[in-house]
Amino acid sequence: MFKSVLILTASLMALAVAPALAEEPASAGPLDLTRRIVATSGAAGEDSAGYVRIRNGSPVADELVDASCACADTIEFHRVVRTESGGSMIDDxxxxxxxxxxxxxxxxxxxxxxxxxxxxxxxxxxRVALTLTFRDAGTVQADFALTGDSRAAWAAFD
Structure with a gap:
């Protein structure tokens, strides 16, 4: 019984992570976008978090200035600020x-x-398509894999 539960759990984790593993490259000039995932419960109308790694092959810094998609009303850049008394969310x-x-x-x-x-x-x-706009590198559209477990999906790239 225990072995069956472990196999079932491992299979479900693989399903949650599998879309993120089959990533196609996305680039904007010297910028490469990898580990593109959106965490979702699958329910419509909820807010969902998105994640990405952006590598810059240029010695000059660039700036991500906008993001959009047909899959959400708007996309905000959030930063969590943690303090001893709790934390807050800032829209950068x-x-x-x-x-x-x-x-x-x-x-x-x-x-x-x-x-x-x-x-x-x-x-x-x-997958959902997000459009990211950079100050210098311009605009790139990239597919982000949906996952129910963002930490497991991110770790699956290692």
């Missing part, structure tokens, strides 16, 4: 991608995209 106007560096917008860290009024029915093959 943009995020900097350092020159010859990376911006990790990852589960459990302070940054995430917030897809307001997310509609998972807009997904095709477990």
């Amino acid at each position: 106007p943009s995020w900097t991608v350092p020159g010859n560096g990376a911006l990790d917008v990852r589960p459990g860290a302070s940054l995430h995209f917030m897809l307001i009024n997310f509609d998972p029915s807009k997904a095709v093959d477990g």
Whole structure:
């Protein structure tokens, strides 16, 4: 019985992570976007968090200035500020991608995209298309895999 439960649990985890593993490359100039995921319960109308790693192959910093998709009313750049008395959420106007560096917008860290009024029915093959706009590199459309477990999906790339 215990072995059956372990096998079932492992299978369900694989299903939750599998869409993120089959990632196609997405680039905007010197910027490469990987680990593109959206965490969702699958219910329409909820806000959902999005995550991505953006690597900059240029020595010059760039700035992520906008994000949009047909799958949500709007996308905000959220930063969680933790204090001894709790925490708060700040809506940042943009995020900097350092020159010859990376911006990790990852589960459990302070940054995430917030897809307001997310509609998972807009997904095709477990993915939604987001359009990211950078100050210098321009605009790129990239598919983000839907997952019920963002931390497991992020870790699956390692």
